[in-house]
Structure formats: structure tokens, C-alpha cells
Amino acid sequence: MSATGYGWLVLAFPLAGTLALALGWRLWPGRAAGWIGSAAILGSFAASLGMLFELLDRAEDSRSLVGTAYTYADTAGFRADMSILVDPLSVFMCLVVSGVSFLIHVYSVAYMTSDRGYVRFFAYLNFFVFSMLLLILAANFVVLLMGWAFVGAASYLLISFWYRRDTATGAGIKAFVINVIGDVGLVVGAFLLFDGTGALDYAGVFEEAGNAFGRNDGQLVAACVMLLVGAFAKSAQVPLHTWLPDAMEGPTPVSALIHAATMVTAGVYLIARMHPLFELAPAAADVGAVVGTVTLLIAATIALAATDLKRVIAYSTMSQIGYMVLGVSVAAYGAGLFHLMTHAFFKALLFMGAGSVIAAMGGVQSLDKMGGFRKAMPFTFATFTIGALALAGFPLMSGFFSKDEILAFTLNRGGGYVVLAVAGYLASGLTAFYAFRMVFRVFFGEPVPEARELERGHLHHGDPANPATGEKEDTEVGFPGPEHHVAEQAWPMKAAMAPLALLAIVAGTLGIPGVTDTLEHFLEPTFEDSRFLETHPSESSEWLGLALGGGLALLGIAVAALVYLRRPGTALQLRERFSTVHTFLSNKWYFDELFDAVFVRPMAAFGRFGRSIIESVFVQGVLVGGTVGAVRVGTSLARAIQTGELRAYAFLLVSGLGGLVLYFLIVSV
Amino acid sequence: MDITWFVVLSALIFATGAAGVLTRRSPLVVLLCLELMLNAGNLALLSFSRMLGNQDGQIFALIVLVVAACEVVIGLGIIVAMYRRRLPIDVDQMNELRG
Numbered sequence: 001m002s003a004t005g006y007g008w009l010v011l012a013f014p015l016a017g018t019l020a021l022a023l024g025w026r027l028w029p030g031r032a033a034g035w036i037g038s039a040a041i042l043g044s045f046a047a048s049l050g051m052l053f054e055l056l057d058r059a060e061d062s063r064s065l066v067g068t069a070y071t072y073a074d075t076a077g078f079r080a081d082m083s084i085l086v087d088p089l090s091v092f093m094c095l096v097v098s099g100v101s102f103l104i105h106v107y108s109v110a111y112m113t114s115d116r117g118y119v120r121f122f123a124y125l126n127f128f129v130f131s132m133l134l135l136i137l138a139a140n141f142v143v144l145l146m147g148w149a150f151v152g153a154a155s156y157l158l159i160s161f162w163y164r165r166d167t168a169t170g171a172g173i174k175a176f177v178i179n180v181i182g183d184v185g186l187v188v189g190a191f192l193l194f195d196g197t198g199a200l201d202y203a204g205v206f207e208e209a210g211n212a213f214g215r216n217d218g219q220l221v222a223a224c225v226m227l228l229v230g231a232f233a234k235s236a237q238v239p240l241h242t243w244l245p246d247a248m249e250g251p252t253p254v255s256a257l258i259h260a261a262t263m264v265t266a267g268v269y270l271i272a273r274m275h276p277l278f279e280l281a282p283a284a285a286d287v288g289a290v291v292g293t294v295t296l297l298i299a300a301t302i303a304l305a306a307t308d309l310k311r312v313i314a315y316s317t318m319s320q321i322g323y324m325v326l327g328v329s330v331a332a333y334g335a336g337l338f339h340l341m342t343h344a345f346f347k348a349l350l351f352m353g354a355g356s357v358i359a360a361m362g363g364v365q366s367l368d369k370m371g372g373f374r375k376a377m378p379f380t381f382a383t384f385t386i387g388a389l390a391l392a393g394f395p396l397m398s399g400f401f402s403k404d405e406i407l408a409f410t411l412n413r414g415g416g417y418v419v420l421a422v423a424g425y426l427a428s429g430l431t432a433f434y435a436f437r438m439v440f441r442v443f444f445g446e447p448v449p450e451a452r453e454l455e456r457g458h459l460h461h462g463d464p465a466n467p468a469t470g471e472k473e474d475t476e477v478g479f480p481g482p483e484h485h486v487a488e489q490a491w492p493m494k495a496a497m498a499p500l501a502l503l504a505i506v507a508g509t510l511g512i513p514g515v516t517d518t519l520e521h522f523l524e525p526t527f528e529d530s531r532f533l534e535t536h537p538s539e540s541s542e543w544l545g546l547a548l549g550g551g552l553a554l555l556g557i558a559v560a561a562l563v564y565l566r567r568p569g570t571a572l573q574l575r576e577r578f579s580t581v582h583t584f585l586s587n588k589w590y591f592d593e594l595f596d597a598v599f600v601r602p603m604a605a606f607g608r609f610g611r612s613i614i615e616s617v618f619v620q621g622v623l624v625g626g627t628v629g630a631v632r633v634g635t636s637l638a639r640a641i642q643t644g645e646l647r648a649y650a651f652l653l654v655s656g657l658g659g660l661v662l663y664f665l666i667v668s669v
Numbered sequence: 670m671d672i673t674w675f676v677v678l679s680a681l682i683f684a685t686g687a688a689g690v691l692t693r694r695s696p697l698v699v700l701l702c703l704e705l706m707l708n709a710g711n712l713a714l715l716s717f718s719r720m721l722g723n724q725d726g727q728i729f730a731l732i733v734l735v736v737a738a739c740e741v742v743i744g745l746g747i748i749v750a751m752y753r754r755r756l757p758i759d760v761d762q763m764n765e766l767r768g
Binding site: 642643644645646647650651654 | 692767
């Protein structure tokens with residue numbers, strides 16, 4: 001089969017899975033739905049492998065294939081095909097997305113067992129994977145937008161999965177609204193590009209862009225910035241990031257799938273895919289680099305103070321995606337995508353571990369209430385620590401190679417980029433600190449009652465309650481199910497976490513400077529037109545960067561060990577000493593409050609003005625009330641004549657007649 | 670004879686009838702007064718018919734007589750019905766149909 005044939009199969013499997021699960025939801029007993037969903041994604045992964053082997057069989061300069069199913073729209077000067085683009089970049093993304101998604105599906109098979117919305121959950125998950133793969137495989141802006149919007153919708157459905165929780169539905173709405181802002185950015189960007197180049201498919205746009213726009217042409221920069229708005233909204237970059245921490249209201253596998261491994265990387269993918277445009281408009285690329293850096297710093301600092309386990313990981317996701325955005329914006333495409341892959345592995349692993357811990361706590365997510373799970377959950381402890389080591393960039397783990405490669409490329413660009421790289425190194429120290437803050441607070445210290453119970457083999461299920469507000473809940477559909485599942489007692493969860501742990505350790509070998517460059521070499525055909533293809537940092541400087549990054553990681557871990565293991569009271573002392581900083585950080589830099597003051601309140605005030613002045617005074621009072629009043633006055637006059645007095649009528653008749661006679665007499669004279 | 674006299678007489682009868690309709694409260698008398706008005710009209714029609722020398726006015730008068738007869742039948746029927754139901758025979762108290 002041809003590579004594009006496999007490409008269509010990649011899309012067909014999850015779509016078929018969605019339809020089978022959604023339409024046949026009554027038919028699937030027990031865990032059948034979970035296995036069907038997983039099998040669909042496994043099929044997708046197998047088809048992705050098929051694409052990979054097909055591409056590897058071809059010569060390097062002919063590894064970009066477009067397959068068209070049918071013409072979507074064909075009017076004057078505008079033609080959009082339903083077509084997919086199979087090239088190294090999309091194959092790489094398909095492999096990462098479908099591979100990690102498959103493991104997360106397997107994890108969910110056990111994790112969601114007791115939930116009353118089991119089939120619905122897998123239908124949504126499959127729909128999400130389908131949308132994400134459509135986004136990746138799109139060969140033109142129309143199909144890209146379809147996938148882009150589907151992903152936003154699927155994200156909304158999954159965040160609000162427990163739809164009877166007000167906090168969850170609120171978070172879903174927030175995510176959807178911010179994603180729509182991104183969609184609008186993407187649409188406007190595509191319009192601007194279409195206006196300049198007259199093409200909608202990537203190949204046409206990239207070909208024409210060089211002729212239509214000069215370097216840093218105003219319209220091109222505007223188009224790229226609008227594309228960046230779309231990327232920032234999907235990838236949770238400042239200032240469009242506030243939805244991501246709230247999205248942790250969804251079930252933990254959702255956080256692992258959407259908000260760590262796949263959806264949030266769509267922005268990184270978009271920037272990498274549009275690299276010919278960003279290289280023509282370096283001003284826009286610099287915007288991306290600066291925003292990525294700002295995000296990685298802000299998110300890393302917030303993660304220091306957050307106390308909700310999943311939110312700490314969510315902020316670390318934001319921060320790591322900041323690194324990727326920085327990477328692809330400074331033309332370190334291979335490095336950025338390398339980090340995207342390793343991050344997908346270790347972040348999905350961290351979320352799975354967190355899900356296991358939260359299940360052991362009976363649904364409680366606060367770090368303050370956790371502790372001492374090391375003995376009770378040896379498997380979760382081991383895998384979570386591997387994930388944390390990879391996140392921290394511990395030497396020789398996967399995150400070590402990928403993150404530091406981005407920073408080495410950034411340093412190599414020189415000039416102002418040095419500042420960005422320094423900020424990146426600073427944040428990597430913070431990353432190591434907060435990663436191990438989680439490990440030490442969850443797994444070390446005095447075991448909490450739940451941990452002691454679990455050590456005796458009994459899983460504490462707790463009273464069903466909203467972890468954010470403490471509100472009591474029942475376990476019917478729309479709320480989490482009554483039972484929790486930890487990795488130690490459920491083999492599908494173990495089966496999902498073990499390969500990820502392995503990958504989190506060894507995935508770095510795909511890009512060891514000077515030794516292997518498998519990934520970069522594979523992606524080269526996509527980026528061969530890049531001006532920066534040959535500008536590699538020298539090997540020695542890369543190793544120097546690696547040493548620096550590794551040293552910072554060790555330093556961060558050591559500080560965390562000092563603060564949380566050696567002298568357990570230190571954290572509290574620090575918090576009191578720097579209480580203003582702590583308040584600032586635990587309020588998430590007041591971004592929510594800022595948006596509230598700048599957008600929400602003025603809009604609400606405008607709405608109230610409309611309701612009280614325009615609606616009630618003008619529309620209700622003048623338009624509606626005026627008409628009603630006129631009719632009322634008229635009818636009351638007409639009613640006054642209808643007295644029912646026969647002689648009064650006769651009088652009116654006679655006087656009217658008399659009046660007429662008089663009139664004619666006067667006229668005739 | 671000058672037509673003026675006929676017309677003046679007709680006007681007088683009409684005015685008498687109208688005054689009766691407006692002032693009397695007994696429905697029987699009101700009906701009688703209506704007849705007076707109609708016949709005043711008939712007189713005028715006949716006078717002008719004679720004056721002009723054609724028969725149109727006479728035919729109109731015949732139609733008016735027919736209409737008057739019908740009207741009296743219905744009017745008297747209503748009065749008899751009221752009497753049977755022991756309602757007051759007084760037009761001022763028949764004012765149920767008001768807005």
C-alpha cells in the first residue's frame with residue numbers, strides 16, 4: 001500500500017472507533033468499549049508504522065506525498081481538496097500521537113472502570129485522537145482548520161466529562177472559549193496568506209510566499225502572528241494559557257492525553273510546519289521565541305507554589321511547551337520536535353503516576369495531604385521518579401538531551417537570543433526543583449493514613465467529593481465512579497506505564513550530540529529548505545550546554561532534597577519569609593484576575609448597561625411600550641362610545657346626520 | 670301645490686319621530702316613532718317623485734314600507750320576548766351590550 005493509503009488508514013481507525021462506540025454504546029458490556037477504543041488507536045499506530053516504512057523505502061528527496069480523497073470545494077479562484085500530506089514531520093507526529101494515545105487508552109481501560117460514562121469516555125477519546133491526527137495530516141489550511149476546531153471541541157467534551165461538576169463544566173467552557181480565540185487567529189492568518197499567495201495548500205503557499213512577500217513584509221508578519229495566536233491558544237502559551245491548569249478538572253487520562261502529550265503540542269507542530277513562512281518573517285518568529293521563554297519562566301515559577309498535584313504537572317507542561325515553542329521559533333526544529341517526543345513520554349508517565357496516587361488518596365489531589373507513598377506504591381514510585389528525572393533533565397535521561405539541545409541552539413544564535421537561553425537554563429533549575437518537590441512530598445516523609453491502609457493491601461476509596469471545592473457528590477453518571485484504581489492493583493495501568501518509563505529513559509538516544517542524530521536526520525527532508533539547516537552548534541558547545549543543564553538539574557534536585565527531606569520545615573519558613581512572592585505565585589501571577597478586570601468585567605458591565613438601558617428603557621419602554629400605549633388609548637376611546645344606551649346611540653346617529661346636513665347646507669350656499 | 674309644503678311637512682314629521690326616539694323610554698313608542706320617521710321619508714320620496722314626474726321614488730317608498738314592516742315584526746318580537754321573561758320594558762335598562 002502506498003504511504004498516503006496508510007495515511008488514510010491512520011485516520012479511518014479512530015473514526016471507526018468513535019462511530020462504533022458512540023452509536024453502539026448500549027452493546028458494549030464491561031470493559032469491551034475500552035478495548036475497542038484501544039484497538040482502534042493501535043490500528044492507527046500500526047498504520048503510522050506503515051507510513052514510516054513506506055517513507056524510508058523512498059529516496060530522501062521524494063518523501064513528501066500528498067493524497068487527495070475528493071475535492072472539498074471548487075469555486076472561482078479557490079480550490080480546496082480533502083487531502084493529506086505525508087512527510088517525515090507528519091509521520092513523526094502521527095507515531096508520537098497514536099503511540100502515546102494507545103498507551104493512555106490502555107491505562108484508561110482500568111482507570112475509568114467504575115465510571116458510569118465508560119463508553120462515552122472512550123468515544124470521546126477516539127474522537128479526540130481522530131481530530132488530532134486530522135490536524136497533523138492536513139495538507140491544506142481548510143483541513144487543518146477542521147482538525148484544529150475538532151480538537152478544541154473534543155477537548156471541551158473531555159474536560160467537561162464529569163458534567164455534573166460545576167468546576168468541570170466551567171473549565172471546559174474556558175478552554176473552549178480560549179481555543180476559539182486561537183481558531184479565529186488561525187482563520188485570519190490563513191486568510192492573509194490566501195490573500196497574498198492565492199493558495200490554500202501548504203506546498204502552494206510556501207512556493208508563492210517567497211514571490212508574494214518580501215522578507216519581514218507587513219502582511220506576512222501579521223499572518224504569522226495570527227498563526228502564532230492560534231498556536232499559543234492550543235499550546236497554552238502566555239497570555240492564552242489560563243485554560244490549561246483549569247483543564248485538570250477532567251479525568252486524569254484526559255490530562256495525560258490531551259494536556260500533556262498531544263493537543264498542546266499542536267501549536268509547536270504548527271510553527272514547525274509553517275517554518276518557511278516564519279523564516280521569511282523573522283520578526284514573527286522572534287515573537288514566538290520571546291513568548292515561549294516568558295511562558296517557560298512564568299509556568300516554572302507558578303509550579304513552585306501550586307499545591308494541587310495535577311496542576312503542578314500542568315504548569316510544568318506549559319513550561320516544557322514553552323521550551324518547544326522557543327526551539328521551533330529559533331529554527332531548532334529537530335530539537336524542538338525531539339523535546340516534543342520525549343516530553344510526550346515522560347509527561348504522560350507523570351500524569352499516569354499522578355492518577356495512580358490520586359486514586360490511592362480516594363480522589364484527593366492536594367499535595368498537602370499526601371506523603372509517604374513510597375512503600376505502599378513501589379511501582380508508581382519508580383515510574384513517577386523516572387518521569388520526574390526525565391522532566392528535570394537528569395543526566396542521560398531523555399529530557400536531558402532534548403531540552404538542552406534546544407538551549408544549545410538558542411545560545412548558538414547569539415545576540416539577544418542569549419538572554420532567552422539564560423532564562424531557559426534558569427527555568428531548567430526550577431524545573432528540577434519542582435519535579436522533585438512533587439516526588440518528595442508525595443512519596444517520602446511520614447505515610448498518611450491512606451498510604452498505611454494501602455500498605456496493608458486495602459485501597460481507600462474515600463467519600464465522593466469534588467477535589468477543588470470539597471462539595472459532596474454521588475457516583476452516578478456525570479460524576480466519577482465509586483471505585484478507584486491504582487497501578488499496583490490493575491495490570492492495564494502497569495502495562496501502559498512500563499513502556500513509557502522505558503521510553504522516558506532511552507528516548508534520548510535518538511539525539512545524542514555527535515553520536516546519534518536519527519531523529520534530526522529523519523526530519524531533514526521536511527526542513528531541507530530551512531536557512532538554518534547547516535547552522536549547528538558545535539559539538540563541544542553542545543556538550544558544554546549538556547553539562548550546564550545536567551548540573552542545574554542536579555542542583556535543583558539537591559535543593560529540593562535539602563528543603564523537603566533534610567529539613568522538612570524549611571519550606572514553611574521560606575514561605576513565611578517571602579510571603580508576598582508566595583502569594584503572587586500561588587495566585588498564578590494574577591492572570592485570571594487580570595483577564596477578569598480587562599475583559600470579563602467590562603463585558604459584563606456592557607451587558608448590564610445593555611440590559612438596563614437599551615433593553616429595558618429603549619426597547620421595552622419606547623418601542624414595545626409606545627405601541628402598546630397607543631393601542632390602549634385608542635381602544636379605551638372606542639370603548640367609551642359603546643355605552644349600551646340605545647338612546648345615546650340614537651342621539652349620536654341623529655346628531656351625525658344633522659351635522660352632515662348642516663355641512664352640505666353650508667357648502668352649497 | 671308648491672312642493673315646499675310637502676317637504677316641510679315631511680321634515681316636521683321626521684323631527685317629531687326623531688324627538689320621540691330620543692326622548693321616550695318605552696320600546697313600543699320608540700318603534701312607533703321610528704315608523705313616523707320612515708313615513709316622513711316616504712312622503713318626501715313621493716313628493717319628489719311627483720315633482721320630477723318619474724316613478725323611481727314611488728318604488729323606493731314601496732321598498733321602505735316592506736323594510737318597515739320587517740323591522741316592526743322583529744321589534745315587536747323582541748318586546749314580546751322581553752315581556753315573557755318579565756324583563757323591564759324600558760330601553761334605558763337594556764344596556765348590557767356595552768364596551
